[in-house]
Each structure stands twice: as structure tokens, then as C-alpha cells.
Amino acid sequence: MMRIVLAAGVIMAAMSFNMRAAPAAEGPWCAFIEMGEDVIYEDCQYQTFEQCQPNVIAGNRGFCNHNPRWVGRAEPAAKPRAQKKRRAQPQ
Secondary structure: OHHHHHHHHHHHHHHHHOOOOOOOOOOOEEEEEEEEOOEEEEEEEEOOHHHHHHHHHOOOOEEEEEOOOOOOOOOOOOOOOOOOOOOOOOO
8 A cells, every 4th residue: 555655656756846837828908897996907808909809899897908018929039241342442
């Protein structure tokens, strides 16, 4: 019995070392939904205004607005262009 408990503990410990955080599923648009008096819920998973709008129109009291935390997707940096050497003008 003790071996089974020990083996289960080792397996659980080994599995916990491989856990990674799930990527955030945030988009550039948020649905701000009024849940009650002075309580607003942010649902920031929408990529376009058109995706956000049906959630707010469906009877929820709220509105769609830009996500205040959205910084955009990281784009690869452009390669710096090599500068051409200038030649002296013949006189």
C-alpha cells in the first residue's frame, strides 16, 4: 500500500514539473458587461468589433471598446539596411 502511495506521489510530482502557463486569449476588443450595481465584467477575447458586438446586444447591458492592455502581436524586427558609401565627386 505504501509503495502505491509513493509511486502515485512521484508520478504527480513529475507531471507538475512539465506544466506550462496557457497563453492568454486576449484580443484587441473587449466587451464590458454590467453585472450589477457598480460591477463591470471585462471579456477581452475578441479580434474584431463585429465579434464583440453580438455578446453585448444579446441582452447584456454593456458596450464594446478597445482592450486597454492590448499591445498587439510582436512582429519581426526589420533588418537594418546597409548604408551605401558615398564617393567623392570628381572636380
